[in-house]
Amino acid sequence: MIKRAKGVTISQVAEAAGVARSSVSRAFTRPDMLSPETVERIMKTAESLGYVPNHTARALSTGRHGNIGLIVPDIANPFFPPMIQAAQLEADRSDFCIFLGNTEENPKQEDKLVGRFASQVEGLVLASPRLSDERIRAHASQLPLVLINRDLDGIPRVLIDSGSGVREAVEHLVKLGHSKIAYVSGPSTSWSNKQRRSAMRSAASSLGIAMETVPAVLPSYKSGRNAVGAILATGATAAVAFDDLTAQGVLAGLAEKRISVPSDFSLIGCDDVLGAVTYPALTSVSNRSMEAGRVAVSLLLDMLQSRAVRDVRYVLETHLVIRETTALQPKNSSESFTARV
Amino acid sequence: MIKRAKGVTISQVAEAAGVARSSVSRAFTRPDMLSPETVERIMKTAESLGYVPNHTARALSTGRHGNIGLIVPDIANPFFPPMIQAAQLEADRSDFCIFLGNTEENPKQEDKLVGRFASQVEGLVLASPRLSDERIRAHASQLPLVLINRDLDGIPRVLIDSGSGVREAVEHLVKLGHSKIAYVSGPSTSWSNKQRRSAMRSAASSLGIAMETVPAVLPSYKSGRNAVGAILATGATAAVAFDDLTAQGVLAGLAEKRISVPSDFSLIGCDDVLGAVTYPALTSVSNRSMEAGRVAVSLLLDMLQSRAVRDVRYVLETHLVIRETTALQPKNSSESFTARV
DNA sequence: CTGTTAGCGCATTCAC
DNA sequence: GTGAATGCGCTAACAG
Numbered sequence: 001m002i003k004r005a006k007g008v009t010i011s012q013v014a015e016a017a018g019v020a021r022s023s024v025s026r027a028f029t030r031p032d033m034l035s036p037e038t039v040e041r042i043m044k045t046a047e048s049l050g051y052v053p054n055h056t057a058r059a060l061s062t063g064r065h066g067n068i069g070l071i072v073p074d075i076a077n078p079f080f081p082p083m084i085q086a087a088q089l090e091a092d093r094s095d096f097c098i099f100l101g102n103t104e105e106n107p108k109q110e111d112k113l114v115g116r117f118a119s120q121v122e123g124l125v126l127a128s129p130r131l132s133d134e135r136i137r138a139h140a141s142q143l144p145l146v147l148i149n150r151d152l153d154g155i156p157r158v159l160i161d162s163g164s165g166v167r168e169a170v171e172h173l174v175k176l177g178h179s180k181i182a183y184v185s186g187p188s189t190s191w192s193n194k195q196r197r198s199a200m201r202s203a204a205s206s207l208g209i210a211m212e213t214v215p216a217v218l219p220s221y222k223s224g225r226n227a228v229g230a231i232l233a234t235g236a237t238a239a240v241a242f243d244d245l246t247a248q249g250v251l252a253g254l255a256e257k258r259i260s261v262p263s264d265f266s267l268i269g270c271d272d273v274l275g276a277v278t279y280p281a282l283t284s285v286s287n288r289s290m291e292a293g294r295v296a297v298s299l300l301l302d303m304l305q306s307r308a309v310r311d312v313r314y315v316l317e318t319h320l321v322i323r324e325t326t327a328l329q330p331k332n333s334s335e336s337f338t339a340r341v
Numbered sequence: 342m343i344k345r346a347k348g349v350t351i352s353q354v355a356e357a358a359g360v361a362r363s364s365v366s367r368a369f370t371r372p373d374m375l376s377p378e379t380v381e382r383i384m385k386t387a388e389s390l391g392y393v394p395n396h397t398a399r400a401l402s403t404g405r406h407g408n409i410g411l412i413v414p415d416i417a418n419p420f421f422p423p424m425i426q427a428a429q430l431e432a433d434r435s436d437f438c439i440f441l442g443n444t445e446e447n448p449k450q451e452d453k454l455v456g457r458f459a460s461q462v463e464g465l466v467l468a469s470p471r472l473s474d475e476r477i478r479a480h481a482s483q484l485p486l487v488l489i490n491r492d493l494d495g496i497p498r499v500l501i502d503s504g505s506g507v508r509e510a511v512e513h514l515v516k517l518g519h520s521k522i523a524y525v526s527g528p529s530t531s532w533s534n535k536q537r538r539s540a541m542r543s544a545a546s547s548l549g550i551a552m553e554t555v556p557a558v559l560p561s562y563k564s565g566r567n568a569v570g571a572i573l574a575t576g577a578t579a580a581v582a583f584d585d586l587t588a589q590g591v592l593a594g595l596a597e598k599r600i601s602v603p604s605d606f607s608l609i610g611c612d613d614v615l616g617a618v619t620y621p622a623l624t625s626v627s628n629r630s631m632e633a634g635r636v637a638v639s640l641l642l643d644m645l646q647s648r649a650v651r652d653v654r655y656v657l658e659t660h661l662v663i664r665e666t667t668a669l670q671p672k673n674s675s676e677s678f679t680a681r682v
Numbered sequence: 683c684t685g686t687t688a689g690c691g692c693a694t695t696c697a698c
Numbered sequence: 699g700t701g702a703a704t705g706c707g708c709t710a711a712c713a714g
Contacts, residue, residue, distance in 0.1 A: 007460075009707060020685045025709060035683060055460040056400045057707035060690050065397060065461070067440075075426050081417045088416075088443045097457060099408075100441035102429045116438060119348070119396040120408070248618060277589060279620030350691060361701045366693055376699060398691030401706050 008051040017045040028053055059120075068300055069117035069124040071101040071110060077219060077245060078273035083127060083148070083293035090297040096122075105187065105218060107131050114139050123300045126150065127293075130189045144309070146300045148292050150191045151313070156303065158295045158314040162192060162270055163199035165285030165318035169240050169268045170203035172283075172320055177329040178238040178266060180210040182231050184250060186219045186242030193242055196270060200240060212236060216246050224249020228257065237329045238266035244274045244284055251278060251325070262327035272321050280324035288316040349392040358386040369394055409641055410458035410465040412442035412451060418560060418586060419614035420630055424468060424489070427634035435642050446528065446559060448472050455480050464641045467491070468634075471530045485650065487641045489633050491532045492654070497644065499636045499655040503533060503611055504540035506626030506659035510581050510609045511544035513624075513661055518670040519579040519607060521551040523572050525591060527560045527583030534583055537611060541581060553577060557587050565590020569598065578670045579607035585615045585625055592619060592666070603668035613662050621665035629657035 014021045019042060026033050027042040034042075059065030070087050072080045084100065091098050099121055101113040107130045114131075117124060123144035129136060133152060139145060140155050147157035173181055183200045186193040197213060204211035212234040216223040224246035231239055231250065241247035247269030251261060259265050261280060269284040276282075295314055303309055355362040360383060367374050368383040375383075400406030411428050413421045425441065432439050440462055442454040448471045455472075458465060464485035470477060474493060480486060481496050488498035514522055524541045527534040538554060545552035553575040557564040565587035572580055572591065582588035588610030592602060600606050602621060610625040617623075636655055644650055 007707090011707080021707090022686080022709075023684060025707095026684085029709075033683075038684085052460060054707050056397055056406060057690090058709075059397045060401050060692090061707080061709045063690075067461070075429075076422045078419065078422075081419075081422055084441070085416050085443055088441070089445075095457075097440055097442075097461070099438055100425070100429070101438075102426055115393065116396075116436075119393060120406075120438070274618060277615060277618045277620075279618075348691090352691080362692080363694075363702080364700060366691095367700090370693075374699075379699080395691050398706090399693075401708090402691080402693045404706080 007054060008049045009054070010051070013042065013046045013049055013051045016049060017042050064122055064304075065120060066095060067097045067099055067121045068297065069099040069101060069114075069121040070127065070297075071103060071113055071117070071124065071129070072127045073103050073105045073110075073130055074219075075100070075102045077243075079243065079271045079287060079289055080127065083289040086290040086293035087125065087297045090294045091301075094301050096297075096301065103130065105130060107135075107189070111135060118143055122304050125293075125296045125300055127296075128190060128192065130187060132189075144300060144303045146296045146303070148296050154309075154311055156299050156309060156312040156314075158292050158299065158316065160192070160288050160292055160316045160318060161195075162285055162287075162318050163195050165320050166196050166199040166240060166270070167203045168320035169283075169285055170200060170207060170209075172322065172326060173238045173240075173266060173268070174207045174209055176238075176266065176326060178209065178236075179329070180212075180234070180236045180238075182234050182236035182239040183211060183213045184216050184224065184227050184231060184239055184241040184246055185213055186216060186246065190219075190242075192270075196240070196242060210236075214239075216242060216249075219243045219245050221245055221249040221252070224251075225253040225256075228253030232257070232259075238268075238326070240268045241270065243271045244269035244282060247282055247284070247325075248274060248278055251282070261325050264330060266326040266329070268320075268326060276323060278325075283323045283326045284321050286318045286321050288318060291316055348395060349390050350395070351392070354383065354387045354390055354392045357390060358383050405463060405645075406461065407436060408438045408440060408462045409638065410440040410442060410455075410462040411468065411638075412444060412454055412458070412465065412470070413468045414444050414446045414451075414471055415560075416441070416443045418584075420584065420612045420628060421468065424630040424634035427631040428466065428638045431635045431638040432642075437638075437642065444471065446471060448476075448530070452476060459484055463645050466634075466637045466641055468637070469531060469533065471528060473530075485641060485644045487637045487644070489637050495650075495652055497640050497650060497653040497655075499633050499640065499657065501533070501629050501633055501657045501659060502536075503626055503628075503659050504536050506661050507537050507540040507581060507611070508544045509661035510624075510626055511541060511548060511550075513663065513667060514579045514581075514607060514609070515548045515550055517579075517607065517667060519550065519577075520670070521553075521575070521577045521579075523575050523577035523580040524552060524554045525557050525565065525568050525572060525580055525582040525587055526554055527557060527587065531560075531583075533611075537581075537583060551577075555580075557583060560584045561586055562590040562593070565592075566594040566597075569594030573598070573600075579609070579667070581609045582611065584612045585610035585623060588623055588625070588666075589615060589619055592623070603666050605671060607667040607670070609661075609667060617664060619666075624664045624667045625662050627659045627662050629659060632657055 010021050010024045014024045027039045031039045103110040125146045127148040214230045216227045269282045271287040272284040351362050351365045355365045368380045372380045444451040466487045468489040555571045557568045610623045612628040613625040
């Protein structure tokens, strides 16, 4: 049983220093309003008493607690940690603390977290939210909100334009001779997913090749692995997956079916979070998650300062990073796949 | 410029429902003290007004704000996200929110974060702290603290015993015929590092083989890659790295020097966070980071409830996961390495 | 420059 | 069961 010192209050310091409580308060928040001597005297007695301003009380009276919330769908997805880290760093620069929320890809959980955070943060960053537009707007009307990878008019947002990278991916595949490609999709409520799918569709059609979509439900290794049968059934000779995790699953599923990558089948991921650690090293579309995290927090802090929302739409471009999972299309190989499946 | 509804207060609900403020308060905290009808009436008007209890105000008056802090050295290190996720989940079960802090492996930053969190959390979990024993004890005397991977008497701690797994690793290498092995170490302030190093030392000596330590400073890909020269210089034919990230760097460094794994050199990681995604798939010591996160939070919540600290020391065992980076030692190969270096 | 006063929103004694 | 009053620790007018 350890004795724990109950916090020293502003009143005790005031009495000990022989000044009014407000002076103590000022000494800490607006020293310029006091004479240097009193400030010093107060600070000295404060220190000797071990006084530490109570954050909660201050928050109650000012309405500002110096906290912001960051909500992500899946912290275990390697796409997010760098973003969280960058957000953290940016918040720290302005002495803000970060509440982290993990929704497990579940909109209900997300809604609940937003509600719980609402009364203790000054603003919120929603990364890749799975919430409906309506819910997001509802929350945005309650407190300052910045979105990452969700494009809603009137709500500040930073968007990672994977479209540009996906287009490069399709061009790359076409150059390699592929004429039918598949897109292994992600969560239906994901803005990034829609963006990637439509970028693929338009790139494919403008380049005159066929493209089909195969669902993978969740962005995960397992989903990717499960999708392999459906991918091959389309007769495609190459695929772009919603993200690297899914791609990694597809890679494993293909290996399991003795289809070698890239000689028999070409595969491209998105987000480039696996680096060169898969085998073969995964060709992928770069991500800008760190910048996204940093910019989102910076935008939010701006809003908090100016008490106004400008309709910011910050777009980050991406590019294809070519590694070893893409190669020339083998002639007439698709039939043999379907035979084997 | 969006109009933002200033939070609905308890008074407004009270007025609208025609009751006293205290009744509204009770309806939310002790419904059993009110007649079921009044509770229902209050709840209904509260909902219609969109009333949400103000966390901050409640905290000020009760002294409990339902937040706990979690501080980790590097969120981008894949060892931590699963731990954070588990901690989050456990906290959520008791309606606690989590403040996340990232120290960038920097003790100063860690100290600063603890200070900043202190006044707004009920307790803290310090994961793999890089702080000195003294600083940790100082903080522990200020607020409830639970440690992960740091063994300090009197402070509740959950320890992942990688020693058991490392011993298995050494035995495995000995069985494969290796007679000289290297340990690629991690941060000097890391308890896990000390534990792993001493486990290696004792296992090596009891099995009668030679062992040398090579420093890698930080647990990272780069550190591992830079350490390769020193590793080979020891003449070892196998190495155990502080963690998988470091091991992955070593793997790359070896490939660069045209030393093939596992035929020329055997390598084992720790924490098993890379799964089978490296090539060759990394043999590694399992981690129990999820359990650690869950248990740590659970312990902390217990402390908060009982207002007492028991001297808990919760140990989680680990095991070797054999994959493809370990093989029989090639005879007389160490000389050729040093020649090539 | 500094002291006085009045809340911030809620929980919690007390009475009734 | 329910209402009225008091205080949590601090900041922010308003005086002087």
